[in-house]
Amino acid sequence: MSELARSPEQIGNAIRRARKKHGMSQSELGEKSGLRQETISLIENGNPAAKLESILAVLTALGLELNVSERSKLSLEELL
């Protein structure tokens, strides 16, 4: 399964959801990804100016990855 991530908020939500699924705190995720708990907090809350490398480090620490694909399908939001 794959989760749409068109905005910093959506990426942050995906990260938060995955972290909780792994039963991890922000501090633990921070250690795993080489970032501070505060930085994880910012990312999860949708900081648009987060660095690409930070996002990638967090995703990797959670066993996730990004995929680039055609903006084909309608998002749930666009249907409402």
Add this chain to the structure above:
Amino acid sequence: MSELARSPEQIGNAIRRARKKHGMSQSELGEKSGLRQETISLIENGNPAAKLESILAVLTALGLELNVSERSKLSLEELL
């Protein structure tokens, strides 16, 4: 189809490929996404510190989007 993007380089490559497919120059893509030609150049060359919002703006301008998924499948690189 979807393209793996585990590193800034892979994201940059995906963007460059899509831009050329659209017959666009970096300057044109810059206008469409609200960034400078120089910034597009940096992103395409794999700048790890690019801002998340810049990446998303470029992808949107190219009709692309990001998806977060399980790091399940082996990448081509890992098979070699």
Add this chain to the structure above:
DNA sequence: TATTTTTATGCGATTTAGCGCATAATTCAA
């Protein structure tokens, strides 16, 4: 409810993106 854990926020310092502007360096087409 009281206590502990977790998450969010604040401050000063450092680093760097992205800006505008200019110009190499490279690529492409005539």
Add this chain to the structure above:
DNA sequence: TTGAATTATGCGCTAAATCGCATAAAAATA
């Protein structure tokens, strides 16, 4: 091959991420 278009690089500037450290606010749990 040569001239034009494209891409990469450099400088000074401003804004902001992230850092370390501290702590307030919120959430979870006893």
